[in-house]
Amino acid sequence: MILDCDPGHDDAIxxxxxxxxxxxxxxxxxxxxxxxxxxxxxxxxxxxLDMVGRPDIPVASGRDRPRVRDLSTAxxxxxxxxLAGPLPVEPSxxxxxxxxxxxxxxxxxxxxxxxxxxxxxxxxxxxxVVERLRHLHSRIRELVIMGGAVDLGNWTPAAExxxxxxxxxxxxxxxxxxxxxxxxxxxxIALTMIGLEVxxxxxxxxxxxxxxxxxxxxxxxxxxxLDHFVxxxxxxxxxxxxxxxxxVTIAHLIDPTLVAALPMNVQIETESPLCxxxxxxxxxxxxxxxxxxxxxxxxxxxRFVTLLMERVSSLP
Ligand code: RIB
Ligand code: CA
Numbered sequence: 001m002i003l004d005c006d007p008g009h010d011d012a013i014x015x016x017x018x019x020x021x022x023x024x025x026x027x028x029x030x031x032x033x034x035x036x037x038x039x040x041x042x043x044x045x046x047x048x049l050d051m052v053g054r055p056d057i058p059v060a061s062g063r064d065r066p067r068v069r070d071l072s073t074a075x076x077x078x079x080x081x082x083l084a085g086p087l088p089v090e091p092s093x094x095x096x097x098x099x100x101x102x103x104x105x106x107x108x109x110x111x112x113x114x115x116x117x118x119x120x121x122x123x124x125x126x127x128x129v130v131e132r133l134r135h136l137h138s139r140i141r142e143l144v145i146m147g148g149a150v151d152l153g154n155w156t157p158a159a160e161x162x163x164x165x166x167x168x169x170x171x172x173x174x175x176x177x178x179x180x181x182x183x184x185x186x187x188x189i190a191l192t193m194i195g196l197e198v199x200x201x202x203x204x205x206x207x208x209x210x211x212x213x214x215x216x217x218x219x220x221x222x223x224x225x226l227d228h229f230v231x232x233x234x235x236x237x238x239x240x241x242x243x244x245x246x247x248v249t250i251a252h253l254i255d256p257t258l259v260a261a262l263p264m265n266v267q268i269e270t271e272s273p274l275c276x277x278x279x280x281x282x283x284x285x286x287x288x289x290x291x292x293x294x295x296x297x298x299x300x301x302x303r304f305v306t307l308l309m310e311r312v313s314s315l316p
Contacts, residue, residue: 001116002028002030002107002116003015003029003118004030004031004032004120005029005030005031005246006032006033006034006121006162007031007035007044007048007083008044009226009228009229010245010246010247011044011120012048013225013246015045015049016048016218016312017312018250019049019052019057019315020052020314024250027115028057028103028107029060030061031095031121032100032124033124034073034074034166035075035082035121036074036075036081037064037071038062039064040080040081041061042059042061043082043090044082044083045059046059047083051218052315052316059096060096060100061100062124063100065124067127069165069167072165074155078229079228086221086225100128101129101132101133105136108140111139114141115139115140116142116143116144116253117140117189118143118249118250118253119143119145119146120145121162122166122170123162123163123172126145126173127166127170127172129143131172137188140189140190141190142190142192143191144194144253145173146249147162148160148162148163150297152196154196154200156277158272158274159278160195160196163268163277163278167268168270170268173191174292176189177189177190177191177293179292191292192252192296194249194259194296195279195281197296197298198248198259198296199243199244199246201298202243202301203244204230204241204244204305205240205241206227208226209223212312216315219312219313219315229242230242251307257300258300258303260296262283264281264291265281265290265291265293266281266292
């Protein structure tokens with residue numbers, strides 16, 4: 001697996017879950033500008049991998065801004081650093097010099113079996129995979145993204161943050177996508193969209209933070225992430241907990257029975273000032289357009305939380 005992300009509290013927990021699961025071979029972490037600047041998302045990815053004792057996993061930074069729009073971050077939620085909460089610590093090593101797209105290309109060339117891509121930030125780097133690595137699409141098992149929503153957005157009334165930041169990249173990805181298990185790589189990359197209907201049920205609370213706090217270095221770190229992230233969502237949205245959006249992509253790969261998904265056609269709004277970044281999901285097949293993604297609609301919340309808590313507690 002390659003995880004492309006913009007850490008970010010929930011991206012950080014997604015990285016930890018990928019590292020913690022024995023069935024996942026995390027070949028590289030690539031970074032993109034989104035929650036915070038590329039410099040900070042890259043530093044955070046390096047820092048999280050140090051925290052979980054995996055400084056051997058390569059980190060490569062990708063695009064530092066969306067394809068067309070100016071970069072708008074979510075520093076209000078994640079802090080300027082992107083990991084508000086725990087005391088800042090400098091990474092033990094730099095990211096690779098090579099850009100993310102080159103590192104992804106080399107991994108796909110060298111892989112002895114198809115590689116799963118996971119994207120938990122804006123799709124800026126994934127659009128490069130679609131456009132610049134066409135010759136290697138057959139080496140991609142599938143792309144699982146955290147992004148979009150069938151119903152309401154979370155950054156505007158119409159759009160979810162990751163898609164809203166770079167709707168033009170998302171449009172490139174969704175136009176060259178197919179339902180997993182259907183068609184062939186020539187038709188596009190198999191795509192699973194884990195959107196807000198699913199991730200808004202994947203929340204953790206202060207109690208989870210307290211349970212993790214005494215489980216060691218990593219548990220303490222996650223507890224401090226949650227102290228900030230849960231607190232933000234309680235204050236801003238009045239919710240009981242903070243949704244660990246990005247970790248659901250990894251949990252879905254670990255246990256595909258957790259998320260219920262349906263094939264449907266999804267198009268991306270790239271023009272409307274009011275609705276730019278909306279994933280227009282044809283839930284009731286009214287367009288007659290072919291499905292191009294498996295779209296998550298629900299999650300077994302209790303089993304997700306149990307899996308996440310168990311795996312994070314197993315880290316150093
Ligand atoms: O809308 C939630 C998404 O935006 C998550 O990936 C979170 O990390 C932010 O990037
Ligand atoms: Ca993210």
